[in-house]
């Protein structure tokens with residue numbers, strides 16, 4: 001039987017917005033009618049996980065449930081697919097094709113194929129998806145063996161997702177949010193509904209975060225059957241920070257360590273400053289990413305894949321993109337200024353103790 005009083009389910013990420021939202025939920029519904037849940041991607045900074053699983057539960061006097069995506073079955077199915085289908089596909093190669101960007105009308109004529117079909121190209125709103133050269137049977141068998149050697153679940157959701165897909169997510173194909181956060185959080189909501197709860201999803205979204213969120217509603221219903229509540233939708237970043245601090249709650253320490261956001265380490269959307277900051281402060285994460293790039297590359301037909309994407313590599317040839325976008329190339333690029341042509345001593349120098357963008361320094 002459904003409990004008619006709704007409960008607020010606040011998803012917390014370790015960021016300032018979700019912490020403010022959790023506080024608003026407690027204010028509105030009280031501890032008994034709130035649930036808190038975090039999606040662990042396995043690609044978070046250790047300080048974020050400490051904040052989420054240690055500091056916040058103690059400070060807010062709440063339990064934070066941690067959910068994790070699991071790709072064991074997908075990887076098992078992929079192994080069968082690779083063993084059965086890849087040999088033929090690799091020997092046949094792949095024809096290149098033009099891909100229409102969203103702005104192109106259906107009846108706009110496609111340009112003729114580029115001179116070199118194995119290289120990427122962009123003409124108007126058309127992006128050329130390069131052809132793949134056919135392989136010999138021996139070469140194909142080698143690629144299949146290489147992929148099967150690494151296609152085993154590691155228990156790290158982010159890495160397992162990339163192994164399954166044979167690539168990292170990108171700005172144009174940001175499937176990480178959907179598989180690592182949205183699906184596990186939806187399952188958590190469905191579980192509560194099955195237990196008879198009426199649930200509301202409380203989300204820390206603000207309109208001034210990005211163009212995509214400019215029209216976000218304060219409340220709206222989802223097709224899944226629960227209402228989304230965005231209690232800080234019209235707040236600024238600074239208002240959010242001030243609110244959290246005014247309640248005696250600390251922010252994720254990453255904000256004081258040069259991070260303007262505290263998602264994955266590194267997020268696929270990381271900019272030059274974020275890459276430079278991570279490389280200076282947390283070389284062990286760069287090393288971890290280097291290892292992931294190697295593993296995911298082994299699971300891909302091409303033999304390489306990169307976590308970050310340099311704008312020069314977008315729509316370009318994959319091998320070019322790899323050379324210019326692997327994590328070490330990106331760290332080198334992040335240390336430069338003037339369009340990547342000159343080393344910038346400020347970017348190479350040790351980081352300041354506190355470089356918060358929210359005025360946290362006294």
Ligand code: SF4
Nearest residue numbers: 176177263264267268
């Ligand atoms: S968008 Fe960034 S923070 Fe979000 S799941 Fe993907 S990599 Fe992680």
